Amino acid sequence: MAGGVAAAVLGAIGGAGAYAYAGEVPRGTSVLGVDIGGKNRSDAIAALHAGLAKQAGKLGNPVAVRLGDRAAEVTPADIDLGVDVEATVTVAIEASPNPIGRLLGSRTVEPVVTLDEGKLHDLLGTALGKDARAMKQPSITFSGTTPKPNYPQPGRGLDAARSADAVRSGWLGGGPVDVPIVEIHPATTKEDVDKLVAEFARPAVSAPVTVTTERGDVTVAPAAIAKSLRLVADKAGRIEPALDAKKLRAALSTPLGAVEVQPKDARVAIVSGKPRVTEGTEGRQVDVTALATDLLAVLPKSDERTVTGKLVAAKPATTAADVAKLGIKERVSTFTTKFTGGLGAPRSQNIVQIAKDVDGTLVKPGAVFSLNGHTGERGYRQGYRDAPVILDGKLVPGVGGGTSQFTTTLFNAAYYAGLEDVHHKPHSYYFDRYPAVIESTIFWPDLDMKFRNNTEYGVVIDTSWTDNSITVSMYSTKVWDSVSTEYSPRRNITSPKVIKLPKGPTCIATNGIPGFTQDAFRVFKKDGKVVEREKFTWTYSAEPRFTCG
Incomplete structure (x- = not known):
């Protein structure tokens, strides 16, 4: 009987365990x-x-x-x-x-x-x-070669992890979720910044670094280091020293030029009036990205500040195959203006110099050509001479005088090629050697002349000159049957006044020119029909009659 009861109990327990x-x-x-x-x-x-x-x-x-x-x-x-x-x-x-x-x-x-x-x-x-307040991130900047610490300051806002925890735990609670607003501290402290100044920033600009290459040595001056060294914090406030490779190359442009061979782009030469593509050539340049990394290792040192610079192949930005795809096959416009004095005159030499600088320039589809941007400053070092320029309404000697004549010639070549006028400024006074309204002056660095290649083809600028003329031609593929100009009558004509100036080398006498307002309409024709008329308007001031003495 006892055995039977025990068996029944064990069976019940086993069944319950199986159920559980x-x-x-x-x-x-x-x-x-x-x-x-x-x-x-x-x-x-x-x-x-x-x-x-x-x-x-x-x-x-x-x-x-x-x-x-x-x-x-x-x-x-x-x-x-x-x-x-x-x-x-x-x-x-x-x-x-x-x-x-x-x-x-x-x-x-x-x-x-x-x-x-x-x-x-x-x-x-x-x-x-x-209600949020951004934390002030630390950084170290340079005034010349003197490091200047910028200390961190805490902000007020949200901590992402704590906000997430609050929403996760309170989402299903039924009431509003309280998300904490906290003080946010950058990862780098004031003490960290001072230590970085003492142990890195100040030693970095304490002496030059020598870069050895197979073509000679390059000296990286402290000023070049300061210009390219970046000591700024990331989002968390940590400062990781880095050298900006582009700024380093810019700061070392002159010393690098002594050991580098610049690549030459493929270009279009005009031979017997026909465009001919010539292949570019590879160059050899210092790998400034690798150099920037290697420099960081020696900047904290007081001695043994020498690194090896590696010269690597530098390919042309534009190859002959690239140029061949641009469809440059014919002359689409040409324009000529006359000058006096022969090629020996300083003004004529300035015109020829800027023409040489621009000759052969390739303007790709969609690109904007800036004359100031292309030539840079036009000063004595660049081969330009003193010649009369208009300043404050009168002619005075100035470096680069005459380049406005080239600018007008270039503007008209772009104008009659049908290219988009981006920016130009006609002269204050009218000169009969230029076409009225559709002409342009230039002055470094404030006055520029720009046009956009708004076609699907490349455009090559070709320049040529004689002893009394300058010519600019555009080579591309014709988009328009013709581009011409129609003028309105002149109006609002004003007479010049007489102004007496002290006699001296800066005084240039002029006869005076009447002022007027006029419209010029650029007329585009395609398939024998006028498809567009673009209006240009300009008001010329009356040029005073200046007398000397």
């Missing part, structure tokens, strides 16, 4: 009201997905957030806020209760909540608005 341990998830387990108990993993995942789908409306409602005194809302979909079903089922399985708990208990498992911290941070940052 049926499935991977303990019986009585629920998540957000969804029963997943007694199921294996895959069935529990499916059941929880189905149960949450029924609550999608509720779970997708905006979450009320408090940012100090500010109230805001966050839409779950905007920050990828939701329940990680697979991770939640894993938690339910792994946090399994004891056998009695599995048999008799019930429990609620908190869901594993996920969100995109970056998206939440951006949204809350916008909501915080003016």
Whole structure:
């Protein structure tokens, strides 16, 4: 009888154990009201997905957030806020209760909540608005070769991780979520900045660095180091010293020129009136990107400030194949203006010098040609001489006088090629050696002449001269049948006044020229029809009659 009772009890216990341990998830387990108990993993995942789908409306409602005194809302979909079903089922399985708990208990498992911290941070940052205060990032700048520390200051705002924790834990609580506003400190302290000045910035510019190459040595002066050294903080406030390779090359342009061979682009030469493409040539240049990295290693040192510079092949920016695709096959415009004095006159020599500087220039489709940008400063070092220029309304000697005549010639060649006028300024006074209205002056660096190649073909500028004329021609592919000019009558004509100037070398007498206003219409024809008329208008002042003495 005792044996029978014992057997019955053992059978009951065994049956209860089998019931309690049926499935991977303990019986009585629920998540957000969804029963997943007694199921294996895959069935529990499916059941929880189905149960949450029924609550999608509720779970997708905006979450009320408090940012100090500010109230805001966050839409779950905007920050990828939701329940990680697979991770939640894993938690339910792994946090399994004891056998009695599995048999008799019930429990609620908190869901594993996920969100995109970056998206939440951006949204809350916008909501915080003016209540936020950016932290002042540290940096070290240079005044000449003297390092100047800029110390960090804390800001006031949000910590992305703490904001995410608050929203994850408070999302399903039913009330507004309090997101903490905290003081934000840069990773680099004032003491760190002072240490970086003493141990890196000051030694970096204490002496030059010698760069040895197979073609000779290059000296990197402290001023060049200071111009290219970057000691600024990242978003976290950390300062990682770096050398800007582009600024380093610019600062070393003259010394590098002694050891480098510059690449030459393919160009278009005009031979017997026909464009001919000639291939460019490779150059040899110092690898300044590698040099910048190597320099960083020796800048903190007081001696052994020598690095090896590697010369690498420098390919032309434009190859013959590139040029061949641009469709440069014929002359599309030409324009000539006359000058006096012969080629020996300083003014004539300036005209020829700027023509040489521009000759053969390739303007690619969509590119803007700037005459100032192309030639740079036109001074004595560049081969220009003193000749009369207009300054404050009168003619005075000035370096580069006469370049406005080339500018007008170039402007008209671009004008009659149908190219887009970007910027030009006619002279204040009318000179009969130029066409009225459609002419242009230039002066470094304030007055420029620019045009855009608004065609699908390349444009090559060809210049030539005689002892009394300058000619500019454009070579490309014709877009228009013709481009011509129609003028309105002159109006608002004014007479010159007489101004007496002291006699001396800076006084240049003039006869005076009447002033007037006039319109010029650029007329574009295609397929025998006028398709566009572009209006240019200019008012010339009456040039005074200047007398000397």
